[in-house]
Amino acid sequence: xxxxxxxxxxxxxxxxxxxxxxxxxxxxxxxxxxxxxxxxxxxxxxxxxxxxxxxxxxxxxxxxxxxxxxxxxxxxxxxxxxxxxxxxxxxxxxxxxxxxxxxxxxxxxxxxxxxxxxxxxxxxxxxxxxxxxxxxxxxxxxxxxxxxxxxxxxxxxxxxxxxxxxxxxxxxxxxxxxxxxxxxxxxxxxxxxxxxxxxxxxxxxxxxxxxxxxxxxxxxxxxxxxxxxxxxxxxxxxxxxxxxxxxxxxxxxxxxxxxxxxxxxxxxxxxxxxxxxxxxxxxxxxxxxxxxxxxxxxxxxxxxxxxxxxxxxxxxxxxxxxxxxxxxxxxxxxxxxxxxxxxxxxxxxxxxxxxxxxxxxxxxxxxxxxxxxxxxxxxxxxxxxxxxxxxxxxxxxxxxxxxxxxxxxxxxxxxxxxxxxxxxxxxxxxxxxxxxxxxxxxxxxxxxxxxxxxxxxxxxxxxxxxxxxxxxxxxxxxxxxxxxxxx
Numbered sequence: 001x002x003x004x005x006x007x008x009x010x011x012x013x014x015x016x017x018x019x020x021x022x023x024x025x026x027x028x029x030x031x032x033x034x035x036x037x038x039x040x041x042x043x044x045x046x047x048x049x050x051x052x053x054x055x056x057x058x059x060x061x062x063x064x065x066x067x068x069x070x071x072x073x074x075x076x077x078x079x080x081x082x083x084x085x086x087x088x089x090x091x092x093x094x095x096x097x098x099x100x101x102x103x104x105x106x107x108x109x110x111x112x113x114x115x116x117x118x119x120x121x122x123x124x125x126x127x128x129x130x131x132x133x134x135x136x137x138x139x140x141x142x143x144x145x146x147x148x149x150x151x152x153x154x155x156x157x158x159x160x161x162x163x164x165x166x167x168x169x170x171x172x173x174x175x176x177x178x179x180x181x182x183x184x185x186x187x188x189x190x191x192x193x194x195x196x197x198x199x200x201x202x203x204x205x206x207x208x209x210x211x212x213x214x215x216x217x218x219x220x221x222x223x224x225x226x227x228x229x230x231x232x233x234x235x236x237x238x239x240x241x242x243x244x245x246x247x248x249x250x251x252x253x254x255x256x257x258x259x260x261x262x263x264x265x266x267x268x269x270x271x272x273x274x275x276x277x278x279x280x281x282x283x284x285x286x287x288x289x290x291x292x293x294x295x296x297x298x299x300x301x302x303x304x305x306x307x308x309x310x311x312x313x314x315x316x317x318x319x320x321x322x323x324x325x326x327x328x329x330x331x332x333x334x335x336x337x338x339x340x341x342x343x344x345x346x347x348x349x350x351x352x353x354x355x356x357x358x359x360x361x362x363x364x365x366x367x368x369x370x371x372x373x374x375x376x377x378x379x380x381x382x383x384x385x386x387x388x389x390x391x392x393x394x395x396x397x398x399x400x401x402x403x404x405x406x407x408x409x410x411x412x413x414x415x416x417x418x419x420x421x422x423x424x425x426x427x428x429x430x431x432x433x434x435x436x437x438x439x440x441x442x443x444x445x446x447x448x449x450x451x452x453x454x455x456x457x458x459x460x461x462x463x464x465x466x467x468x469x470x471x472x473x474x475x476x477x478x479x480x481x482x483x484x485x486x487x
Contacts, residue, residue: 148227
């Protein structure tokens with residue numbers, strides 16, 4: 001239940017110093033995925049509004065030296081305090097428009113508070129770096145300067161974290177940001193804008209746009225003032241934006257899709273592995289790009305793992321994210337339901353067997369049962385394609401080489417999970433798994449301090465940590481000749 005006094009936020013675009021709650025472009029409905037009710041109508045941007053955002057960002061960037069690193073860090077710290085003070089209210093907004101359980105939404109707010117504070121501290125440490133003079137009478141420094149205006153694009157599955165991480169890194173570096181957030185989850189982005197505005201972010205340093213993605217992205221990336229793009233989204237969208245960025249020789253950070261293998265060897269603690277993987281698999285209804293989505297289990301442990309994992313899946317409470325004790329909410333929209341059902345039907349048609357679940361729940365909202373499938377062949381869609389749903393295909397393997405062959409056999413390279421008691425196997429496998437990250441005997445993935453990047457078709461460019469901040473900076477070499485005194 002929503003608390004007394006809570007109100008879903010007034011939606012709008014943000015350009016310059018004001019929210020635009022009406023435009024000449026058709027609005028879109030924002031739906032609650034648990035009830036299918038319309039929360040609000042979202043205004044969308046016209047080309048003229050996108051042009052205004054670009055002009056505001058260009059003016060802000062022209063005066064970036066007037067917004068020094070210490071001031072940028074202070075703004076992020078104040079915004080973190082404001083978000084922390086409204087964490088419960090913001091979490092309710094995330095649940096209403098995205099569907100995840102309330103406790104998961106609250107953790108998302110807490111993560112953004114930590115992100116803002118972490119990058120606020122890093123901003124305070126940005127300074128010229130003295131370099132070796134090479135024995136010459138020359139002072140050499142490496143000066144961190146912002147790369148330019150950032151066009152940032154985010155997805156709906158973690159609406160606060162994905163936007164907040166990009167904003168924290170870009171603003172810490174001194175880059176104005178034009179954020180194109182997801183139309184399905186606009187309230188979370190609006191809350192970020194309000195916090196940063198109240199924290200004293202200078203005019204022009206942040207614009208928020210909604211609308212037709214192809215139109216907005218093509219206009220933003222064609223603008224000379226845009227110096228970098230950052231996307232968290234699908235591989236097809238990533239390919240499109242990478243091509244647009246290449247036309248302007250603009251750097252890009254692309255965090256794209258994945259199909260992460262979880263490899264469980266018989267020498268691991270099978271019950272612990274099954275419980276951890278199940279919790280990670282069904283978090284946010286499986287709508288997590290790093291979720292373990294192909295579970296590979298060594299044959300001697302296979303039956304036991306399937307039994308424990310299935311029990312975990314069947315114990316999950318599936319309901320509206322605001323309900324008491326709920327473990328899993330709905331999928332994000334009706335299209336996800338249809339796509340999920342198609343993946344299950346394909347697996348069964350190819351010989352896969354449903355151990356539990358496999359159905360759309362007969363109720364209002366976009367609910368799908370937590371589903372476990374065994375014996376799905378490697379050429380089935382569930383084993384080849386990112387499906388972004390509460391589905392868990394479990395596949396048996398014999399030995400390291402077979403497990404590696406399956407895990408590395410797709411064009412994705414985002415994450416992998418490894419469960420084993422052997423230090424030697426850990427060394428071998430972490431060296432040979434073709435992913436941006438390998439998580440050993442744990443499903444804990446990233447924090448604000450950990451730089452993370454996909455490889456292969458899962459993208460490139462780091463997010464998080466000092467390396468993530470560096471991707472928004474150009475380190476300018478400044479050489480100054482030192483004249484000998486008295487000559």
